[in-house]
Amino acid sequence: MRGLYFEEFEVGKVYRHAFRRTVTEMDNVMFTSLTMNVAPIHLDAEHAKTTIHGRPLVNSLFTVALIGAFHVPELTMGTTLGNLGYEEVKFPAPVFHGDTLRGETTILEKRVSKSRDDSGIVWFEHRGYNQDDVLVMTCKRAGLMMVLPPDGPPQDS
Known part of the structure; x- marks a missing residue:
């Protein structure tokens, strides 16, 4: 399995990714602890009961x-x-x-790199939804992507 080369990205195309994942308490505690985010809204269930959400929030950077x-x-x-x-x-x-x-993911735009001849820049918009199809996260991102090799993409073995 391989990703797409710069030339293969189509501006405006929307990809609905097949992967889904249920977020666990362990995910949240581990990520929050590994990143040294000591905010009680993520780690302290008793404190979280006193917030507007009434329960711990998953660390937003884990969501991203x-x-x-x-x-x-x-x-x-x-x-x-x-x-x-x-x-x-x-x-x-x-x-x-x-x-x-x-x-x-939606491909927002792309252009050939001005400083490198082996790559192009692709702008992505990533959106995350929960099990009820509620939008929980959006972000725009720029990525440096390889251009197609002169001999074409490598053949899968």
Whole structure:
């Protein structure tokens, strides 16, 4: 399985990713602890009961990371040279333990790199939805993508 080369991206195309994942309490505690985010809204169930949500929130950066990974197998696996930046990251609804998330990606625009002859820049919009199809995350991202090799894409073995 490989991702797409720069030339294969079609501006305006929407990808509905097949992967789904249920977020667990362990995911939230581990990610929050590994990143040293000690906010009690993520880690302290008793404190969370006193908030507007009444229960712990999943760390929003975990949500970005998870939704941002759903596209990899079909869009960027082995064809990306790296992220160039994220912008307009939004969380229109909270994510809780037990929510099952899925993602969609739209190709916003693309252009050939001005400084490299082996790559182009692709702008993506990633959207995450929960099990009730409620939008929980959006972000725009620029990625540096490989151009097609002169001999064409490698053949899968």
